[in-house]
Amino acid sequence: MKEIARVRKLAKISIADVAHVGPGTAAGEWFRRYWLVVGTTKELRDIPLGLKVLGEDLVLFRDLNGQMGLIGLHCPHRGTSLEYGDIEERGIRCPYHAWLFDVAGNCLEQPGEPRDSQYYKKVKHLSYPVRELGGLIFAYMGPDQKNPPPLPRYSPLIENGGQKYIELTRYYDYNWFNFIENGVDPVHFSVLHRSDPSDGTWRSWFFNRHDIPHFDAVETAYGVKVISRKPGPTAETEYVDEKSVALPSIIQIGDLEFTHFHKPRSALAEGSHIEHIMFVTPNDDDHFMLFTADSYTGLESDFFPKLADTRPTPLKEEKKEYDHRKHMPFRGSVRHEDIVTQGTQGRIDERNERLAASDRGVILLRKRILNAMKAVQKGALPQGVLTKERAQKIVKIDSFTGIRAKGVF
């Protein structure tokens, strides 16, 4: 594996390389230039959390002083999993021989060694810096860890007087890129996620299968956005659905995962006032985690608690008793529908493809990501990594659902 990775790095890379995220691979090195979400504040309790990130086995924990640590899963002594270790004031203690590590990977104690032993000072355990922002936990696994790039202040995570919501972590068992590409593929909404055209909803009208809205794919400072439009109620306005992919692996949409999808289009007159941001973090080449944060700035009070009941989208079909297909039933639930299509595509480096004109968003995104990977190969900063000067700026990723003035890009 190592040998292959080395050859890839020297050879000319293609977009197929995004599938491989382990250390030393082109996409693995590229990912290691960004802060990646590895957990949520509300799920990191008082027990260690074992997790794989970019092919590395790690454990995330918060010591009793409240400091967060992301360190190697296997104890450097003889390899036992620290996921079963004890959390203490100063760090985490291996269950096997009680070696104690702090959040920076320093070994503080080795109780089995003689009283005057200095050996603990020589053991440095793998560790990565972690930071919290808006209920999410970010890690930086790249070079120069003492001096990492600024953690981008993504707007949905920043206090703005609105209401916030963080979903529980979701886990998927296919390649991360299948999920991300889907974010700039707006036409699939009209097919895969279609609903009964007579139900009077925004979805069945805007994403009508027989009247698919035209979309533009646009390059932005952070990545790519796709804008779908239909003529508005007045000559100067239009109905718009705009969503973005920001590098390395962020999707943002302007609807709270189809809250308005189910409403009549008149409900969208004022816009949705929602930023729905999704952070994808690869565990390895065939698994990823999805972290979702919502920000609502509309007038409705208790917006998220009220939605709790309506969010699960029920499956609308019965499973026939002779239907043994793995993912059945799936229709009716947008999340299931996405898993069936993305989870069966195969990895980009292994599947055969015929891209069409409606894949222009996908094509543009692949180009941007390939350029970013090439930039890292050459030692440059890839798109989406902030310089120190821009550290305090709020990073705004475009998304919109509703009516607005015609022709906005």
Add this chain to the structure above:
Amino acid sequence: MSAANETKLNDSDLCHIGPGTPAGEMFRRYWLAISRAEDLKEIPQAIKVLGEELVLFRDGQGRLGLVGLHCSHRGSSLEYGDIEEKGIRCLYHGWLYDVEGNCLEQPLEPAGSTFCQKVKHLSYPVRELGGLLFTYLGPAKTNPPPLPRYSALVREDGTRLVLPPRFWDYSWFNFWENVVDSLHAYVLHRDSRSERSWENAFWRHRGDHHLDALPTEYGLKAIVRWPGPEPETEYVRLTTVALPTVFSLGGRGEEDLGFERLLFVTPADDNNFMVYTSDFIPKDAANPVDEREKARRASPSAANVKEYDKRKYVPFKGQVWKEDYVCQSTQGNVGYRRENLATSDRAIILLRKQLLEAMETVRNGGTPKGIIPEAKANEMIFLEAYRAVLTKSQVAQLLNGRS
């Protein structure tokens, strides 16, 4: 194949025990435990040993057989065969094999056929000692080395108790090196043994303890000691290993001095192994078995498990075997995992060295450590193990090898 052309052996070679591997060839020089005698009833018992699929049975005359699992004819599993007076018969076409792998009958062949005489099925010798069944998978099947007469298996001055076998799903070596890692007990098993003054004494003297590993005729001794209850005394815990995989654990303290517990580890394949345990309780010693087994079987309490704790092996604290399982099964394989061995790993370092030397010896055609010479075939072998308070001069003698 000349040894000079072969690469130097390293720790990773300990993980591979199939036929033809250096560790596999080493294991094939020793007698290995494969079952409790009482567990082998009148039905065939499929078993994997050193990567080979085998079937263990006792024929109608009471003879023990260990033969290839798959019928020599077209491969059906003899685990589903019929046991008869003369051997085991394949369920598919009725071929009959005796305990030595001779094919005695092929009912579907013509009356004059002598084909059955040309078929020789894989077989290995099996012997019973002290309630355990042992096999020898080595090259000299008709002339194997002596089956070691470990005292706990042959003594008659007390009660012998063979415990149910245990089957684990990780590399045998992770379990094996743990047996000489005497200090882990005071960390990992602290909660499950908190009532014991013996372990607590260690924590009072943490940092003033010593761990020594001394080679013996058949393997090594691991000795942990720390300041004793009186001046000029030391608490001493001594355990012994005989190559390849016999461990003598001893009793829990002064009260059951003389108690013997032997563990026999047999790899099934690279990722699975079996542990056989035989206890011997001398007539006048306290019987620690019941209490030990109670502790072993008691389930760890789920009462304190938080509802958001989804870790695979939780709860595990409070049950010795599960505490061991969590630590050993998550380590990864030796030679592949990253390590930083410390002074408290002294016995582990010696154990690895001895096993690698044994592998090297076998590779060069020699007889490895732990094989009993013919001249001593009938001797009883005592593998010393105890926890006791010794005077400092006794300890000095012990460390000088004059115990």
